[in-house]
Amino acid sequence: MIAGTANAQRFREFKMPDVGEGLTEAEILKWYVQPGDIVTDGQAVCEVETAKAAVELPIPYDGVVHELRFGEGVTVDVGTVIISVDTDPGAGSAQAPAASGAQEAAAAASEEDAEPQGRQAVLVGYGAAPSSTKRRARKPQAGVPAQPEPASAALQAELNGRPAPAPMAAPMTEAAPVAPASATPAVSAAGAGAGRPLAKPPVRKLAKDLGIDLAAVVPTGPDGIITREDVHAAAGRAAAPAAPAEAPTPMAAAPAVPGVVDTAARERRVPVKGVRKATAQAMVASAFTAPHVTEFITVDVTRTMKLVQELKQDPDLAGLRVNPLLLVAKAFLVAIKRHPEVNASWDEANQEIVYKDYINLGIAAATPRGLIVPNIKDAGAKTLPQLASELGELVTTAREGKTSPAAMSGGTVTITNVGVFGVDTGTPILNPGESAILAFGAVKLQPWVHKGKVKARQVTTLALSFDHRLIDGELGSKLLADVAAVLERPKRLLTWG
Structure with missing residues (x-):
């Protein structure tokens, strides 16, 4: 002990x-x-x-x-x-703890009954292979063919230099000819004994996850134990394209059906897991839980685009990410401050609306692993340089796949920038637990009536989806109109902010 x-x-x-x-x-x-x-x-x-x-x-x-x-x-x-x-x-060398006391006692008892020459590895949780225990050979009964030795006995006979017993075929009226010992096929240690391949539980789990039958894996470990490398090698062979077989005869070939295309060979299946699985579940839950309403507005953002170029030259913002999304985020935050009832959540269990005095602004980010929505904590209290700094860090971390779970929890509202893909707008789905999401479309040069004349102006379309349990049509419309008003005349950041 x-x-x-x-x-x-x-x-x-x-x-x-x-x-x-x-x-x-x-x-x-x-x-x-x-x-x-x-x-x-x-x-x-x-x-x-x-x-x-x-x-x-x-x-x-x-x-x-x-x-x-x-x-x-x-x-x-x-x-x-x-x-x-x-x-x-x-x-010095020592055995890592891997088995309970009962398992160790069972393994020790199995080893005491094992033959010195036929001993096989004892794996934790599996006991000794039955082929390692002593058994007296039964005398064959009259008219009944003698039973063959277990496969492990054939392997042990070869190891000891004795002729391996030939495997018995099904009972026949005449004795089948016995093949010479040299022609007896080799029996893998993984299939020896009781017929269950020798492998540790983690290796069995790996084989199960990869869809590999351990009985078909060639072991390379000590005492015929299947290793992780053996399983990966078997998986590689299974994934590799099969060698071209001999050309089938015209009778064996399946007749082609005119006009029917074999699509199965041109499909690829990928397991849904990780971030993508969680996103799918969240979007389904949100779409069928919160009653969505989406409104749209098209706005002239020429002045905002000019301000972006000016801010890029500002020494106070040197080295920071300054782009149109930064000003859209600031406009969204200012509009929410003007309509604080928007910043809320629905508590289904207590049948309450929870109003929040802080704004955790989520930014939807597309990553190789799927869509994630990290958020800037208390974004409404930050200055423009602070917002630019955190927005840049958030995007960089998300693209590197290093976003922490804490950074994605507690969001209240979100912005999704579909304009970077050249898309005009969309109908975004709420992030679960949030009240609103703003879609920022592509900024394009379009003909626009400006000061009584048609001119080429930079125009974008905004779309706002909101939870109609929390935000009615009037409140949602006022929020979206205020965002557009700030982007049309960014000086309102000073008067309204």
């Missing part, structure tokens, strides 16, 4: 943490360490993707990596051990 306790203290296990708010699983994107690498407390050992973001996990121990329990691309439940660390590598 003392040795077991010391062993457990030496080998520390790190479990998949809940890096978000009530998340249940995460996918391991990349390992930064391998077994044998030295790690220190606080060092990032892997990158994982949750339903909200990709984050790096730091290890809380000093020592040497003993084992990685899961490979890259595997989705792991929160609370599952993903890596073990030897915190005292100078103490």
Whole structure:
């Protein structure tokens, strides 16, 4: 018991943490360490993707990596051990704690009954293979063919230099000819014994996730154990295009149906997981929970575009990201301050409307992993340079896939900039729990009546979707009209702000 306790203290296990708010699983994107690498407390050992973001996990121990329990691309439940660390590598070789007392006792009992020459590896939770225990050969009954030795016996016979017993075929009226020992096909250790391949639980989980049948995997580990590399190799062979087979005879070829195209061979399926899965669930929940209303307005933003060019030369904004989105965000914040009832949320459980005295402004960002909406905390209290700084940092972090779950929680309203894709406008869906979302369309040079004459002006279309439980038509219309008014005459940022 003392040795077991010391062993457990030496080998520390790190479990998949809940890096978000009530998340249940995460996918391991990349390992930064391998077994044998030295790690220190606080060092990032892997990158994982949750339903909200990709984050790096730091290890809380000093020592040497003993084992990685899961490979890259595997989705792991929160609370599952993903890596073990030897915190005292100078103490010599030792067995990492991996089994309960009952499992160890069962494994020891199995080893006591095992033959010295036919012993196979005992895997935690699986016990010894039945082929390793002593059994007296049964005498064949009259008229009943003798039963063949297990496959493990054939393998053991070959290892000991004895002729391997030929496998028996199905019962026949005449004895089947026995093939010479040299012609007996080799039996893989993974299929020996009771017929269940030898593999550790993490390897079995990996094979299950990749859709690989362990019975078809060729083992390369000690004592015929299937390793992660064996599973990945089998997955690679399964994914590789099959070798061209012999040309079928005209009778074997399926007749082509005129006008019918084989579309299955031209389709590609990708599992829905991580950020994209969470976004899909959130959008469905929002669309069928909050009654959406969308209004549109087209506005002349020529003066705003001129102001953007002037601000880019301002020393107080040097090095900051200054673009039309910055002024649209500022105009949206000013309009919300003029109509604070907009900034609210619906509490279904308590049947209450929660009005908020802070504005957490979300910015919808398209990333390789899907759409995410991080937000700028208390954006309404920030100056224009502060807003520009945080907006630039938010976009950069999102594109790098480093946005934290905390940065995406607590939003109150959102802006989606569809104009960067050349789109005029759209009907955006609310981020769950928020009251409004503003779509900023492309700014284009268009003919416009200006001071009584038709001139070429820079024009854009804004679309505002809002929760009709919180915002009625009048309030929503006033909010959108004020945003447009600020962008048409940006001097209102001073008089209204």
